[in-house]
Amino acid sequence: MLPDQPQTQPFRLLNGVRVLDLTTSIAAPYATMLLGDLGAEVVKVERPGAGDDARAWGPPFLEGESLWYLSVNRNKASVTLDFASDEGREVLYRLVSVADVVVTNLVPRVQAKLKVDHASLKAVRPDLIFVSLTGFGLSGARSTKSAYDLIAEGYSGVMDITGEAESPPQKVGTPAADLLAGMDAVIGALAALYDRARTRQGHVVDISMVESMTRFLTPRIVTYLGSGEVPRRTGARDSVIAIYQAFQTADDPITLGLGNNGLWRRFWEAVGVPGVGLEERFANNSDRHAQRAEIVDKIQSILRGQGREHWLALFDRAGIPAGPINRVDEIAHDPELFERGFLFKMMRDGLSIPQVGLGIQVDGAPSTPRTPPPELGQHTDQILSEWCGLDADQLQSLRAKGVV
Missing domain, CATH: 3.30.1540.10 (formyl-coa transferase, domain 3)
Known part of the structure; x- marks a missing residue:
């Protein structure tokens, strides 16, 4: 049985930083969750009625909710908003005007079509930190292509060197490209925020899942470039160190x-x-x-x-x-991970939600999450009132039109 969440203070290292999360699936939501874990205020903007794609990913489900979604969305508020419409986009721009960071995983052509590309949002908030996390980045011949973790792993070369020598190429057993790209997005956002504090200049942080996953192969790629020896699958054996x-x-x-x-x-x-x-x-x-x-x-x-x-x-x-070589069920009951506050449960309206922690301790303690993963649209009225100043009549009008 999982322990309760750590009885420590939430991290406030990013206290005062507002993050607008326009993303779905795993990679970019993982990035915004990490920013939330570090203390940022994160607002997740979702499609009315459907929400994040990952909300439908299952089975397994936990009382009707996708566990994949629940794994990467704590410390966020959920707002439903159709920003493909003119009225919805106007509301979105009001959110952008008071945000420090915007994160999107839309490919560049869709960013431009929906007018949530950097040029459009910079006109609203000139010093914005704009983080784009896509399969292939914002430039280049492949930038128009969509990608998932599996596609990025194939492009990166990691699948070709994963598995036993006699086996076909293997995917990594976790969405590695998603999670690595998410961490890269956080690194880029933090560095951009630090620089903006000195220069008052905004930045574009461009993350490619393929490049994040390929960088993971740095020792293998550099070894090949220097020697001409192509790495081969060696299973659970290192190709250089014996033993x-x-x-x-x-x-x-x-x-x-x-x-x-x-x-x-x-x-x-x-x-x-x-x-x-x-x-x-x-x-x-x-x-x-x-x-x-x-x-x-x-x-x-x-x-x-x-x-x-x-x-x-x-x-x-x-x-x-x-x-x-632990199985997942063995990891999930590791008393050392319990003691360090890394595995725990969060409660939301009587529902016990399992969570994997940030894995970073500061000043000798882990962070405790502030809020569990939100239900779809749970904070729409609160955020649009607090961030945008919309009153009850305006919210009701937007809801009647299907904008929120």
Whole structure:
């Protein structure tokens, strides 16, 4: 059972920063959630009646709500607004005029069509931080294309080097391109806000999912460019470090990383065969790399003799990097993650919503979220009143016309 959310103070590092979230799906909503976790006030603008695309992604659902949506939308207020209409766009521009950051994941041609591109919004708020997170960026021949995580992973090269050597290319087991691009959007927004505080100048932050995912391959790409050696799929083994891979024990698999000569020798001492660690033919990583198959067979034959917990305890005492290969259900019940306030539940009108925390501690404590993921349009009247000054009659008129 998940613990309650951390009993610490919400982060206020971005207190006073207003973020207007015009996004759907995972990547950009993840970015705006992180900004909210850091203390920004985030208003999520959604289509009346439908909302964020991710609200329909399921099963599984939690009492009718998409768990994918619930995973990336805490610390936000939800406003429904049809800004494709002239009247709705006028309201949107009033929101933009008092926002510090606008985030969109619409492709450039749709940004321009709906008049929510940088040029249009800059005319409303000259010092705006405009964050665009799309599949291929704001420029280039591919900028008109739409993309999802799967498409970006394919373009990036990560799928070609993921999986066992004899298997077909594999997608990463989490939406890696989405989450990496979301983090890049936050980095860009924070840097732009910092610069605006000094210069009073706005900025365009242009994030490409393909480039964020491709940058994740930096060591592999640079290695190829410098050597001409094309990386190949090696499964749970590193192509350079010997030994650095997964092994099967008598019950469950483990990971083992022998990244330097000292660890190599300590490992063999720990398993009771110190002579192997001292053999001249295994003296350095290059030597071990050349004889990896023989070494792997030796290690595997030893590790199959005992179960996972035996080896992890032994390696922990010896200071050897090793760990379990956890299933998601094991991670979700990890007491260490509970204790650090990383996994928790939030309550909303009696509904218990599971959450994964920010994973950043400041001054020795994690942040506690201010608000759970919102229901569609939950804060429409509140935000349009507070940010735009609309009164009850104006709100009723917009609602009657289907604008909100």
